[in-house]
Amino acid sequence: MFDGLKDKLGRFKDDVEEESDEPEAEAGESVPEESAETAEEPAAEPDADEEDDGPGLAKKAALAATGRTVITEEELEEPLEQLELELLQGDVEMSVANAITDRIHEELVGETRKQVESGEQVVERAIAEALRDVISVGQFDFEQRIAETDKPVVVVFTGVNGVGKTTTIAKMSRWLEERGYSSVMANGDTYRAGANEQIEEHADALDTKIITHEQGGDPAAVIYDAVEYAEANDVDVVLGDTAGRLHTSNDLMAQLEKIDRVVDPDLTLFVDEAVAGQDATNRAKEFNDAAEIDGVVLTKADADSQGGAAISIAHVTGKPILFLGTGQGYDHLERFDPDEIVDRLLREE
Numbered sequence: 001m002f003d004g005l006k007d008k009l010g011r012f013k014d015d016v017e018e019e020s021d022e023p024e025a026e027a028g029e030s031v032p033e034e035s036a037e038t039a040e041e042p043a044a045e046p047d048a049d050e051e052d053d054g055p056g057l058a059k060k061a062a063l064a065a066t067g068r069t070v071i072t073e074e075e076l077e078e079p080l081e082q083l084e085l086e087l088l089q090g091d092v093e094m095s096v097a098n099a100i101t102d103r104i105h106e107e108l109v110g111e112t113r114k115q116v117e118s119g120e121q122v123v124e125r126a127i128a129e130a131l132r133d134v135i136s137v138g139q140f141d142f143e144q145r146i147a148e149t150d151k152p153v154v155v156v157f158t159g160v161n162g163v164g165k166t167t168t169i170a171k172m173s174r175w176l177e178e179r180g181y182s183s184v185m186a187n188g189d190t191y192r193a194g195a196n197e198q199i200e201e202h203a204d205a206l207d208t209k210i211i212t213h214e215q216g217g218d219p220a221a222v223i224y225d226a227v228e229y230a231e232a233n234d235v236d237v238v239l240g241d242t243a244g245r246l247h248t249s250n251d252l253m254a255q256l257e258k259i260d261r262v263v264d265p266d267l268t269l270f271v272d273e274a275v276a277g278q279d280a281t282n283r284a285k286e287f288n289d290a291a292e293i294d295g296v297v298l299t300k301a302d303a304d305s306q307g308g309a310a311i312s313i314a315h316v317t318g319k320p321i322l323f324l325g326t327g328q329g330y331d332h333l334e335r336f337d338p339d340e341i342v343d344r345l346l347r348e349e
């Protein structure tokens with residue numbers, strides 16, 4: 001999961017390291033401003049006071065950690081530009097790539113630090129903070145929200161077809177059951193042929209109650225019936241599917257508005273697939289603009305190397321990614337924990 005992104009961040013760290021291992025003038029390469037005469041010892045003494053052939057970047061970061069010196073703008077420029085480019089190539093949204101590199105820049109340039117850390121640790125911490133900033137936007141504890149909300153809690157799932165919405169509802173039913181909550185599923189995707197059969201299969205496998213209407217029925221009415229069923233049978237959570245495609249996007253949004261009016265969901269979760277990258281980020285924004293979402297489930301993270309959507313969606317929409325789908329099984333639903341994701345991305349194996 002997100003291996004490509006992990007590699008990119010690792011390369012940025014290495015770039016910075018490399019600078020520190022090399023004399024200012026690299027043999028065989030044209031060096032814009034520095035002259036080759038400064039090429040002596042790879043790493044200068046920590047307390048070296050020379051301005052021109054002073055310590056490399058990581059060393060300076062270490063010095064910054066002791067509060068003695070700081071990294072200059074120029075030294076970071078190239079590695080940061082490279083990182084930004086690679087993030088963009090990995091489908092990270094432009095504003096998010098900028099936010100990450102700006103934050104790393106802010107962390108590393110012009111700051112003096114008190115605690116003693118290695119240069120590598122300083123750089124790594126800067127990356128971690130930059131990532132955490134963008135991916136933890138709007139985070140809340142979903143389980144606690146379920147616990148605190150009056151029952152039945154009504155959760156509606158939106159998103160386009162094929163991204164794993166129905167599977168996610170099934171996984172969520174299992175996830176809730178494991179935490180002691182009963183659920184009923186409602187097939188609000190009355191538009192798509194075969195949608196009832198598909199969700200019924202999951203309901204059978206999970207032994208969860210399912211409410212369906214005939215194809216062409218009113219999605220809001222199906223979810224409304226499920227709410228009534230839940231109220232009458234002390235069911236804790238209603239999981240409502242919606243159509244992922246209608247004749248026009250106006251129809252699609254009208255459907256969501258009507259559901260909002262008729263059942264007033266406690267939570268609306270937008271589902272999309274991590275592998276769709278920038279498209280998933282754009283759709284999250286469109287859906288959120290049209291019918292406000294509370295959070296996101298990003299499926300197929302197991303098949304996504306780039307991590308572009310995972311890194312971008314919360315920052316772009318202001319709504320948190322709450323879960324990752326990590327496989328086709330019912331147990332393949334993981335809470336999206338920003339700290340753990342950052343750890344995973346920076347952990348050396």
Ligand code: GDP
Nearest residue numbers: 161162163164165166167299300325326327328
């Ligand atoms: P829907 O049209 O959005 O309801 O999509 P489905 O729930 O039918 O899922 C479409 C396909 O994606 C199915 O083959 C699922 O098994 C698969 N799928 C769903 N979630 C995941 C996931 O997290 N990882 C992987 N690898 N496949 C998934």
